Amino acid sequence: MARRNRLLLIGSVLLLLSVHLLSTGVRQGDLSSRPRRILMDVMFPLDAAMARVARTAEHIYRSYFDLVGVNEQNQQLKARLAQLDLLQARLTEVEADNRRLSELLEVRRALSMKAVAANVIGGDATGMSRSIVVDRGERSGVKPGLAVLSEQGVVGKVIAASRHSARVLLLEDHNCAADVLDQRSRIHAIVAGAVDDGVVLKYVQRSEDVKPGDRLVTSGLDGVFPRGLLVGTISQVRPQSSGLFLDVRVAPAVNFRQLEQVLVLTEEPPRSIDHN
Amino acid sequence: MRIAVLFSVAAFAALVVQTSVMHLLGVVTLVPDLLLVLAVNLGLRHHNMVAAILAFALGYATDAFSGTRIGLNSLLVTLVFLLCYETSRHLWVNNDAVGAAAVFLAVVFKDFGTLLLSGAGGDLRLHAGRILAQIFARALLTACLTPIVFALLRRGGRLLGLPPSGQRG
Numbered sequence: 249m250a251r252r253n254r255l256l257l258i259g260s261v262l263l264l265l266s267v268h269l270l271s272t273g274v275r276q277g278d279l280s281s282r283p284r285r286i287l288m289d290v291m292f293p294l295d296a297a298m299a300r301v302a303r304t305a306e307h308i309y310r311s312y313f314d315l316v317g318v319n320e321q322n323q324q325l326k327a328r329l330a331q332l333d334l335l336q337a338r339l340t341e342v343e344a345d346n347r348r349l350s351e352l353l354e355v356r357r358a359l360s361m362k363a364v365a366a367n368v369i370g371g372d373a374t375g376m377s378r379s380i381v382v383d384r385g386e387r388s389g390v391k392p393g394l395a396v397l398s399e400q401g402v403v404g405k406v407i408a409a410s411r412h413s414a415r416v417l418l419l420e421d422h423n424c425a426a427d428v429l430d431q432r433s434r435i436h437a438i439v440a441g442a443v444d445d446g447v448v449l450k451y452v453q454r455s456e457d458v459k460p461g462d463r464l465v466t467s468g469l470d471g472v473f474p475r476g477l478l479v480g481t482i483s484q485v486r487p488q489s490s491g492l493f494l495d496v497r498v499a500p501a502v503n504f505r506q507l508e509q510v511l512v513l514t515e516e517p518p519r520s521i522d523h524n
Numbered sequence: 525m526r527i528a529v530l531f532s533v534a535a536f537a538a539l540v541v542q543t544s545v546m547h548l549l550g551v552v553t554l555v556p557d558l559l560l561v562l563a564v565n566l567g568l569r570h571h572n573m574v575a576a577i578l579a580f581a582l583g584y585a586t587d588a589f590s591g592t593r594i595g596l597n598s599l600l601v602t603l604v605f606l607l608c609y610e611t612s613r614h615l616w617v618n619n620d621a622v623g624a625a626a627v628f629l630a631v632v633f634k635d636f637g638t639l640l641l642s643g644a645g646g647d648l649r650l651h652a653g654r655i656l657a658q659i660f661a662r663a664l665l666t667a668c669l670t671p672i673v674f675a676l677l678r679r680g681g682r683l684l685g686l687p688p689s690g691q692r693g
Contacts, residue, residue, distance in 0.1 A: 375658065
């Protein structure tokens with residue numbers, strides 16, 4: 249009985265501690281965020297190693313599987329070919345990386361802001377949230393609240409950083425939002441992730457002028473994303489079954505499933521003034 | 525302390541699977557909640573204070589790699605631990621099938637809790653069908669993996685000299 253009471257007591261204390269953490273909100277640098285940073289630092293080499301192993305396995309799979317069933321007489325030649333294939337696969341990959349990095353560099357030049365390129369090395373620990381882990385952290389100037397972009401457009405924002413890695417909340421997460429502007433009608437709205445997957449435009453009144461095909465760009469008013477970055481295109485507009493607003497679906501400019509490299513802006517953008 | 529070693533190693537392995545392996549496989553929504561399986565195992569089979577603290581730590585670890593709020597998963601996983609503990613005091617649960625059923629219910633409970641506490645109740649009302657399908661699919665997948673995880677924990681426990689799962693402590 250005493251053991252049960254002790255266990256229930258410690259359980260209650262831990263529940264209260266959780267509620268305290270939840271209600272106060274943990275900021276970077278807080279004592280309660282230190283275990284998270286340590287965990288991220290410990291997990292970084294594991295995630296990075298897994299990513300490397302996966303890339304190597306992919307190379308081997310791509311270049312070596314074609315060689316199954318080789319003639320024994322051509323063994324040496326085939327082995328040489330396999331080496332060349334491996335080299336070619338690696339070069340192709342390097343070329344693809346180079347192309348993506350060049351495009352990211354273009355974005356960085358166009359924005360004229362400080363930024364670092366980062367590799368995606370992990371995903372979210374549960375299916376309830378949409379985030380990725382990147383291999384750049386505080387040592388590269390990455391800190392929570394900074395914008396993350398790809399050559400296609402807005403990816404999301406940094407929500408936690410350790411020394412070597414950072415977690416990025418994707419725009420398709422229901423806790424992530426960006427202030428946007430419809431390029432055609434100049435209407436302001438909020439783009440956010442939907443719980444059931446996808447991205448939606450929130451708080452658009454029924455009377456407002458939005459159409460499928462309209463391009464959405466960041467307004468710069470949220471203090472996270474610089475003005476003028478492509479967020480996506482409106483794919484569907486229909487009135488909500490109840491309420492004042494329209495149900496607007498957005499096709500994001502970024503393919504979140506195929507992200508390999510991203511650009512993290514290491515400085516906050518200047519606050520835009522709304523010219524509308 | 526051997527239980528802490530066993531579950532720390534298991535937690536790191538589970539985190540690697542959930543964050544890295546699933547990401548590399550291109551799986552986004554159907555990620556099995558292996559850390560929750562560990563918490564359920566603690567609740568059903570290890571009735572001591574270290575187990576309670578470990579359950580909280582498992583929740584914190586989930587918070588570190590998912591979602592935006594530290595404390596959300598800690599709260600829900602600790603609750604799951606306490607519920608499993610109470611259940612195991614009244615029901616015969618030394619069976620992997622019962623463990624899998626408990627994990628199924630735990631995933632559903634935790635996912636709904638996450639949605640409600642993170643203020644996504646409105647979305648839940650609007651897109652109930654799709655969200656429910658995702659949650660139940662995840663719960664089913666996690667429940668299917670439960671016997672494997674429990675077996676690995678038993679084997680790890682034997683290696684470390686922990687008493688068999690029927691004997692709690």
